[in-house]
Amino acid sequence: MFPKLLLFHITALLSVNTLVRGANLGQWGPLIEFPLVPVAAALLHDTGELLVWSAYSTDTFGPTISGQTQTAIYNPATGAVTKKTITNTQHDMFCPGISVDFTGRIMVTGGDTAAKTSIYDVTGNDWIAAPDMKIPRGYQASAILSDGRTFVIGGSWSGGIGGKNGEIYDPTKNSWSLLPGCPVAPMLTADNAGVFRQDNHGWLFAWKNGYVFQAGPSKHMNWYGTTGSGSQTAAGLRASDTDSMAGNAIMYDAVAGKILTVGGAPDYNGSRATRNAHVITIGTPGSTPSVVQINTMWYARAFSNGVVLPDGKVFITGGQTFTDPFTDNNAILTPELWDPTTTKFVKMASNQTPRTYHSVGLLMQDGTVFAGGGGLCGSCHTNHLDGQFYSPPYLFASDGVTRATRPAISSLSATTVKIGGSITVTMAGAVNSFSLIRMASTTHTVNTDQRCIPLTPTVSGLKYTIMVPGDAGVALPGYWMLFALDSAGVPSLAKTVLITL
Numbered sequence: 362m363f364p365k366l367l368l369f370h371i372t373a374l375l376s377v378n379t380l381v382r383g384a385n386l387g388q389w390g391p392l393i394e395f396p397l398v399p400v401a402a403a404l405l406h407d408t409g410e411l412l413v414w415s416a417y418s419t420d421t422f423g424p425t426i427s428g429q430t431q432t433a434i435y436n437p438a439t440g441a442v443t444k445k446t447i448t449n450t451q452h453d454m455f456c457p458g459i460s461v462d463f464t465g466r467i468m469v470t471g472g473d474t475a476a477k478t479s480i481y482d483v484t485g486n487d488w489i490a491a492p493d494m495k496i497p498r499g500y501q502a503s504a505i506l507s508d509g510r511t512f513v514i515g516g517s518w519s520g521g522i523g524g525k526n527g528e529i530y531d532p533t534k535n536s537w538s539l540l541p542g543c544p545v546a547p548m549l550t551a552d553n554a555g556v557f558r559q560d561n562h563g564w565l566f567a568w569k570n571g572y573v574f575q576a577g578p579s580k581h582m583n584w585y586g587t588t589g590s591g592s593q594t595a596a597g598l599r600a601s602d603t604d605s606m607a608g609n610a611i612m613y614d615a616v617a618g619k620i621l622t623v624g625g626a627p628d629y630n631g632s633r634a635t636r637n638a639h640v641i642t643i644g645t646p647g648s649t650p651s652v653v654q655i656n657t658m659w660y661a662r663a664f665s666n667g668v669v670l671p672d673g674k675v676f677i678t679g680g681q682t683f684t685d686p687f688t689d690n691n692a693i694l695t696p697e698l699w700d701p702t703t704t705k706f707v708k709m710a711s712n713q714t715p716r717t718y719h720s721v722g723l724l725m726q727d728g729t730v731f732a733g734g735g736g737l738c739g740s741c742h743t744n745h746l747d748g749q750f751y752s753p754p755y756l757f758a759s760d761g762v763t764r765a766t767r768p769a770i771s772s773l774s775a776t777t778v779k780i781g782g783s784i785t786v787t788m789a790g791a792v793n794s795f796s797l798i799r800m801a802s803t804t805h806t807v808n809t810d811q812r813c814i815p816l817t818p819t820v821s822g823l824k825y826t827i828m829v830p831g832d833a834g835v836a837l838p839g840y841w842m843l844f845a846l847d848s849a850g851v852p853s854l855a856k857t858v859l860i861t862l
């Protein structure tokens with residue numbers, strides 16, 4: 362009798378193990394070395410390469426204001442890395458605001474050299490100096506607006522503490538102007554380090570008619586209007602959420618105005634992160650959004666990264682359960698995948714390398730996610746001059762090992778399309794749906810560029826016609842990745858589409 366029982370237990374254990382090993386949790390690729398800590402990252406629209414940078418140094422930052430930045434471009438097709446020290450804009454671009462404009466230029470404001478603006482012209486492969494901001498900033502957030510101007514707010518980490526109200530860059534005039542009607546006070550957290558930390562890393566979402574929705578990290582949410590001298594309207598509390606510094610907010614369905622928020626902590630340094638998750642639905646600018654508290658994440662996280670995938674699911678990776686910058690203490694090595702249909706999180710394949718403070722996450726054109734960086738603390742033990750690509754479950758058959766056969770886009774009727782316009786996609790085989798994901802930039806958990814537009818095509822044989830939403834606040838002009846998804850949810854490689862006003 363005893364041996365039989367034992368046998369039963371062994372069999373039960375074995376079958377559980379087999380189940381875990383056979384489950385489709387996605388896969389991490391090999392660790393890739395970089396010549397610097399990738400603290401900031403942006404996707405290059407012309408080649409699909411990854412632009413990353415650190416600070417004046419490859420593995421540490423200030424206080425020396427040296428007016429240069431260490432950058433590298435990684436080519437995912439060849440694995441080649443090109444390192445370059447940028448000196449011509451005299452800008453140490455550590456801890457900046459970043460957003461990508463209507464023509465795909467990567468706009469970098471402030472940081473260590475707090476007033477400077479540098480713009481990376483992707484097609485010219487060149488950094489260009491733009492005028493200084495009126496208010497010097499570091500740790501501000503920046504967002505491209507529906508009219509092509511760029512809004513920034515917050516940023517007391519650099520350039521003086523307090524008073525970091527909104528200002529705006531107009532590309533047609535190549536100039537900055539203050540928006541006194543956009544005060545930063547309503548979006549402050551109650552951080553124990555004071556204003557220095559309270560106005561950092563705003564969760565900004567460009568929306569209709571030049572408006573910006575600020576979803577966090579403060580528990581108070583706000584609308585900022587950017588016409589004239591600007592305006593601000595309180596948008597209520599994020600349900601019963603705490604202040605959520607260094608959490609993530611991801612617009613996973615721009616058409617429906619849906620934003621997922623996860624994690625973060627009340628204080629930038631020395632507080633417990635949360636497992637909290639909410640879905641915010643925004644509508645008419647100025648109106649109070651709906652906020653629904655949903656199932657929590659499996660892990661509490663701050664300094665994690667959130668990446669929307671072509672199927673509208675959101676991948677949450679890295680972070681630590683207690684805010685402790687420049688350490689890997691309490692690092693979470695198991696990412697989670699959030700499904701908007703079930704509103705539940707599922708644990709994915711773990712990796713080995715902690716990605717905490719100063720780590721980045723970004724969607725690539727092949728549907729993988731880049732996760733890299735962490736550290737930038739000189740002689741510390743937590744510098745990560747590396748990154749890794751994660752292949753989500755949709756790239757595998759149900760055994761989690763065999764690669765899925767991907768649908769292929771044969772051709773597009775146009776690669777440039779106006780808002781409200783349509784594109785006919787010729788496929789090599791039948792597919793179910795399409796999605797557009799805006800090419801993005803990120804640093805310090807903030808990514809105001811990424812958003813997903815799910816698309817239902819009209820079908821004629823293997824020709825699928827998709828319609829781009831007609832509002833520039835939803836289909837923010839600029840470069841987007843167009844994915845086709847088959848009936849099993851397997852995405853194609855992306856084609857690049859430029860959406861224009």
Ligand SMILES: *[C@@H]1O[C@H](CO)[C@@H](O)[C@H](O)[C@H]1NC(C)=O
Pocket residue numbers: 630631686687
């Ligand atoms: C965080 O707080 C600890 C304890 O007060 C301090 O030693 C450390 O320097 C702080 N780190 C940062 C990045 O502010």
